Amino acid sequence: MSNPDRIRSKIQKLLRLAGSDNPHEAERAKAQAKALMAKHNTSENELEIIETKGKHIPRKKLKDYENWIISKLKEISGCEVILHHSATPTGKYQTHPTFLAPQAESEIAAYTWDVLQDQIKDYRKKHAKIGFNTAEIDTLLVGWTVSVCDKISDIFPKKETHPGARSILDKQDLPTAKTLKRKIPQQHIGLEQKGMHDGLSATLHIAASNQTKQTALLEQAR
Secondary structure (H helix, E strand, O other): OOOOHHHHHHHHHHHHHOOOOHHHHHHHHHHHHHHHHHHOOOOOHHHHHHHEOOOOOOOOOOOOHHHHHHHHHHHOOOOEEEEEEEEEEOOEEEEEEEEOOOOOHHHHHHHHHHHHHHHHHHHHHHHHHHHOOOHHHHHHHHHHHHEEEEEEEEHOOOOOOOHHHHHHHOOOOOOOOOOOOOOOOOHHHHHHHHHHHHOOOEEEEEOOOOOOEEEEEEEEEE
């Protein structure tokens, strides 16, 4: 749990205590909650938000298909996304996308991101073995991701961005994902189309544990 998450959790606990039958305990908890909210500039909308980290990317800059995935996850979950950069002991950068939303939506977005990263890793290895270079595989993955994201859109309705997530994002001077602009070189158009065709074989399985929480699992059909 990140420090902002801990602060919001503490405020939520105090607000629950503010509903105590003991008037003195309730008043004290309410005053402490208000003081913490003022100290950390936290609104009531923000109290619903948690931050869930997705699997890291072994570089600082996201590729086009990664931005595309994040844009789609934002669209279906109403979350905002912050990119946390860190350096490894060898001096290389890695990036953790962090999904800001109410708990169910935050966890769905992060989980779906993680599963897709595993599928992308397998797809990249498979095509590297048969002779595709990095740039070609990146183009294949743009097409693959377009098809997979279309499948996600068919199942999940769009959600408005949660005001608490937007408020938190506006207060933090951290990088966010960019909207993808598809600029495929003419000589690579065929690769993008192949990737889109490959993405059609991805199967989206949905499981619901209750009416408010769904878990998305994407597996590329073998």
